[in-house]
Amino acid sequence: MSDFVQRMRLAGGLRAGMRLHAAQSLVRHQVSMFTGEIWKEPSRVVWTNMGMPPELFYAAGYLPVNTELTAGWSSTLNLAAKYLTIAEQKGFGQNLCSYHKAIIGAMECGDLPSPRLAVMSSHICDGGRGLLSYFASRFRTKTCMIQVPYGQTDEGNRYVQRQLQECYSKIARSASWPSAVRELQSAIQCSNQARRWLTNANALRKKDVLFPGNDAIRNLFGATFLFGSALGIQITREYCQQLVELAARGEPALLEGHRILWIHFAPLYAGRLMRYFEETLRCPIAFDITGHPYWEEMRRDTPFQSLAQKMASHFFLGSSRGRIKLYRHLVQEYQIRGIVMLMHQGCKAIPASSWELRELGRQIQIPYLELPGDCVDPRSFGEEQTRLRMEAFAECLGRRQHGSGN
Amino acid sequence: MVVGIDIGSISANAVMMRDHEILGHVIMPSGYDHRETVRQAIHTLCLKCGAEEKQIDRIAGTGYGRRNIESADLIVTEITCHAVGARYFYPEAGTVIDIGGQDSKVIRLNGDGTVGDFVMNDKCSAGTGRFLEVMARSMEVDLQEFAQMGLRSKRPYTISQTCTVFAESEIVSGIAKGIPKEDLVAGLYRSIANRILGMLYGLDRTTKTVLTGGVAKNLGIAAYFRSQLPSLWIPPEPQIVGAIGAALLAEELR
Numbered sequence: 001m002s003d004f005v006q007r008m009r010l011a012g013g014l015r016a017g018m019r020l021h022a023a024q025s026l027v028r029h030q031v032s033m034f035t036g037e038i039w040k041e042p043s044r045v046v047w048t049n050m051g052m053p054p055e056l057f058y059a060a061g062y063l064p065v066n067t068e069l070t071a072g073w074s075s076t077l078n079l080a081a082k083y084l085t086i087a088e089q090k091g092f093g094q095n096l097c098s099y100h101k102a103i104i105g106a107m108e109c110g111d112l113p114s115p116r117l118a119v120m121s122s123h124i125c126d127g128g129r130g131l132l133s134y135f136a137s138r139f140r141t142k143t144c145m146i147q148v149p150y151g152q153t154d155e156g157n158r159y160v161q162r163q164l165q166e167c168y169s170k171i172a173r174s175a176s177w178p179s180a181v182r183e184l185q186s187a188i189q190c191s192n193q194a195r196r197w198l199t200n201a202n203a204l205r206k207k208d209v210l211f212p213g214n215d216a217i218r219n220l221f222g223a224t225f226l227f228g229s230a231l232g233i234q235i236t237r238e239y240c241q242q243l244v245e246l247a248a249r250g251e252p253a254l255l256e257g258h259r260i261l262w263i264h265f266a267p268l269y270a271g272r273l274m275r276y277f278e279e280t281l282r283c284p285i286a287f288d289i290t291g292h293p294y295w296e297e298m299r300r301d302t303p304f305q306s307l308a309q310k311m312a313s314h315f316f317l318g319s320s321r322g323r324i325k326l327y328r329h330l331v332q333e334y335q336i337r338g339i340v341m342l343m344h345q346g347c348k349a350i351p352a353s354s355w356e357l358r359e360l361g362r363q364i365q366i367p368y369l370e371l372p373g374d375c376v377d378p379r380s381f382g383e384e385q386t387r388l389r390m391e392a393f394a395e396c397l398g399r400r401q402h403g404s405g406n
Numbered sequence: 407m408v409v410g411i412d413i414g415s416i417s418a419n420a421v422m423m424r425d426h427e428i429l430g431h432v433i434m435p436s437g438y439d440h441r442e443t444v445r446q447a448i449h450t451l452c453l454k455c456g457a458e459e460k461q462i463d464r465i466a467g468t469g470y471g472r473r474n475i476e477s478a479d480l481i482v483t484e485i486t487c488h489a490v491g492a493r494y495f496y497p498e499a500g501t502v503i504d505i506g507g508q509d510s511k512v513i514r515l516n517g518d519g520t521v522g523d524f525v526m527n528d529k530c531s532a533g534t535g536r537f538l539e540v541m542a543r544s545m546e547v548d549l550q551e552f553a554q555m556g557l558r559s560k561r562p563y564t565i566s567q568t569c570t571v572f573a574e575s576e577i578v579s580g581i582a583k584g585i586p587k588e589d590l591v592a593g594l595y596r597s598i599a600n601r602i603l604g605m606l607y608g609l610d611r612t613t614k615t616v617l618t619g620g621v622a623k624n625l626g627i628a629a630y631f632r633s634q635l636p637s638l639w640i641p642p643e644p645q646i647v648g649a650i651g652a653a654l655l656a657e658e659l660r
Binding site: 355361362367370384388392395399400 | 470482484485486509516522524526608
């Protein structure tokens with residue numbers, strides 16, 4: 001049995017301790033997927049990345065396995081260092097993104113099965129293309145790359161739409177699945193319902209911090225990979241209903257303090273430090289960018305067009321001006337008092353706009369903390385240095401509050 | 407009467423204050439046993455200031471060893487303390503550069519003196535006091551001499567490496583090529599300062615800057631910073647600015 005499977009089973013046993021019922025359900029599904037389905041039914045599995053709309057795969061009868069989610073789990077399971085070392089020994093440079101390298105390392109050592117089918121989008125991060133090429137040459141994986149243009153134009157949308165249509169008919173045919181538009185419409189309906197539950201849950205987070213936000217960054221983010229399935233509706237509904245209950249109890253917020261907007265993912269191997277930040281330093285993560293449903297509700301009658309629009313509307317695509325506008329909006333909506341961005345070291349796109357976030361912080365007079373680190377790779381993580389930055393940031397927020405008399 | 411103690415990686419600095427007035431300070435090696443260092447620092451400080459330990463109302467601790475200050479009533483990060491300490495000397499200061507033994511920081515201050523933003527270099531020893539120690543040792547130059555030798559340079563040598571280990575081998579190559587020592591030392595001043603100036607420019611390049619930390623006492627480095635930052639202030643004893651900030655915060659506890 002592979003280390004990944006073994007530890008995943010152990011992690012599954014710990015899910016009862018999770019505060020959010022939705023996270024428990026989500027982990028139950030992921031444990032089943034990583035210990036069962038991906039090994040037993042490899043022809044049903046499609047490896048994909050977070051830029052791709054999962055609705056396409058559910059409609060075609062596939063089980064999408066997200067590479068970012070998988071790499072994240074390798075970090076949580078304390079296996080990332082092993083996988084990254086294996087990938088680096090094969091010649092993948094130290095400055096490449098750890099999310100992709102962790103997948104390569106895990107597959108190379110047999111801890112994860114090699115993929116038969118992989119579909120990725122070119123956008124958000126540049127590693128997807130490289131990973132896809134690697135799969136094709138190393139494992140003879142059938143691959144499909146969806147090219148997403150930088151800007152949002154009608155022409156660009158039509159271009160993505162055509163690729164999605166072609167991809168859908170290919171993968172559905174390969175699965176001997178009826179590539180009828182009806183299945184896709186049904187998946188879109190499921191996705192829209194899940195989106196509504198998520199939006200309602202987010203609305204409840206605007207006032208009080210009902211749970212430590214790191215739980216959402218770590219676990220709930222994976223719910224978006226279920227959009228298009230019935231399970232996606234179930235989990236987002238569970239999430240929203242629990243928040244309704246928590247809010248209705250009328251108790252003081254679980255966490256009082258300086259409400260934080262978190263940008264990017266968190267270091268997945270440093271849960272203790274994140275708890276320290278939220279609970280001891282009283283900097284609860286009121287909202288994180290990964291929980292933002294960035295796309296509009298999709299139309300059933302134009303499924304490919306809607307999916308193309310969803311892809312193109314991702315906030316990490318295109319000019320940083322749009323992102324800054326979004327951050328400004330979230331700061332207002334969620335009554336944010338401080339912004340934190342994890343500068344994921346392998347990422348060449350997202351940290352580049354850090355200076356603009358700093359500018360935004362100055363304009364709206366909200367402290368901004370830039371945390372150097374890596375979401376997946378624990379090897380160069382300096383816990384004490386990160387703790388110092390977090391403490392200094394909390395002091396900065398505290399002195400501001402003290403100065404303003406609040 | 408209050409005491410601020412800053413336990414850094416190389417030195418422990420303690421300051422005794424009363425009503426915003428500095429009564430005395432001590433600077434001593436941090437040593438291995440921080441708890442013992444704190445006891446000695448307080449004892450020495452009391453002797454210097456003619457005070458008794460029981461007269462100390464509050465103690466605030468800062469620096470990497472701050473959690474080892476058992477007697478502290480308040481523990482604060484050195485980032486906040488340097489901000490407060492710098493404003494004590496220069497109320498108009500807009501940014502603070504603190505170069506310590508194992509890290510360097512640039513802190514931007516808000517108009518009210520609170521920390522607006524900060525960046526740190528703590529992933530490697532480049533841009534720290536330790537970097538200078540290693541270089542001085544490899545050149546067999548005493549640290550005091552090292553701090554002034556580069557001022558005599560006419561053609562500072564270009565050190566392209568920022569990593570301490572590789573910069574050291576670059577220095578060794580320079581020695582082998584017969585480059586005068588003062589040019590090598592001046593090159594090192596620039597190397598360390600330029601790295602930190604990059605951090606400063608990322609935050610703010612328009613305001614008045616205070617240089618703090620033990621490295622600020624290196625005349626060569628201070629001179630290079632002055633050449634690049636016309637509005638640079640260096641406090642009379644830059645090494646104790648963090649401890650002063652801690653003491654002032656202890657006074658605020660009243």
